[in-house]
Amino acid sequence: RKEVEQDPGPFNVPEGATVAFNCTYSNSASQSFFWYRQDCRKEPKLLMSVYSSGNEDGRFTAQLNRASQYISLLIRDSKLSDSATYLCVVMGDASKLTFGTGTRLQVTL
């Protein structure tokens, strides 16, 4: 089983749609969780941390389910500029970050 597993997509959605990505992780001792965004041929950039109680940042909502070992990212009112690859990232032993392969989102007119 992969340490961090994501559906690679692509998810093709129209502008204004709501889209959700899930990610599962295998290490139950994982401590911290993040979503990163990576544009084509660019470096990953931190989108948001994921807290146990769930957290929201504008149109983006992240949630963590420790019992089922998955995290989710919900994007409301999708914009063209949201088109990117979204990386699920888990911090486990020795504060090591483990990345998923990413989920590609394409928002269309």
Add this chain to the structure above:
Amino acid sequence: ETGVTQTPRHLVMGMTNKKSLKCEQHLGHNAMYWYKQSAKKPLELMFVYSLEERVENNSVPSRFSPECPNSSHLFLHLHTLQPEDSALYLCASSHATGISYGYTFGSGTRLTVV
């Protein structure tokens, strides 16, 4: 400007060449990392430096040799690489390995081995 600068942005090298990748951060971070990103694969951690000491080497072949002369600079020395080493090499930094902050990445060096 991300605060983490990598040079060169692109590098083409032959299998017998020796080259070095450079990373510099101006964020006051004290941990630095090298990651490799290949097509359709997750980012792979290569090396971790905390307070200028190497704390992790993820079974990386010896043809990759890191160097961290101070907390702001990190190098990756390359020699006798193979075509399968072609990838995007990303440097990242963070406050410390023991704190749950995300990392700040540089723009990467896109390496092609011919």
